Amino acid sequence: MDQLDETIHQPVRLKIMAALKALPNREPIEFVRLRTIVDATEGNLGAHLATLEKCGYIEITKDFVGKKPRTRVALTTAGRRAFERYVDYLRGILDGTP
């Protein structure tokens, strides 16, 4: 990758991607827990998730647990690869080989 992924390189979206990448492959996380990790408001997180979903980096599933609605987010394969390329790009800058 020879240029920065601008979609990922935004403070909140970077945290989202890092949080999801730390989970086992395609393991989802609940919206409320992700909000705690990322430390964003509900609206702010929702907006950034929509951006990442539009790029195909994450998938959002909504269902019910009993009568309670639940929203979960998982990293897609494309998102995992994009994030790995992004991290490699950052490391390349530090190594002097972008």
Added chain:
Amino acid sequence: MTLSSEQASQALREVEAVSHRSGQLYQYQRFAPMLVLWGVIWLIGFAMTHFFPTLASRLWIALDVIGIAGCMYLGGKGKQEASNSIAWRWLGSIAAILVFYIVILNIFQPFSGQQSAALMALIVALFYVLGGIWIGVRLAITGIAMAALTVVGFYLFPAYFFLWMAVVGGGALMLAGLWLRTA
């Protein structure tokens, strides 16, 4: 857009911090129901040991089978990959604890029922502390609390040690499970 070395370094630090936190919370969520399960098992097992001591051996075999099977199920639950690997790792870990426990008891014979119970509780507490060093402080605190409660009950309430472990030990494990879940 190009980044400076400082900006790249800052971004990588952010990734590391968030990844660590996310992984930690994920592990807490996986461990939480297991702690509650073993809390219930301890509550039942130690209470029955206090009131029906002649049934203790058979009872604990049955309860341990339930606990081990429960942990294997909970450990692999919901995972889309490698659930067999995780289940076998759980089984291997528990087998290692049991073998160590049996060998130690044989080396330090003769032992009382209270001593064998305290030893198992302390071994389990040790594993929580070691796990907590790698995963997160809440797990380590759980292990330390378990060890402390075991030692207090063993020395201060020897005649009621099993009942102490049932209520205080089992209760502490259940509370710890709920505490991990709320992280």
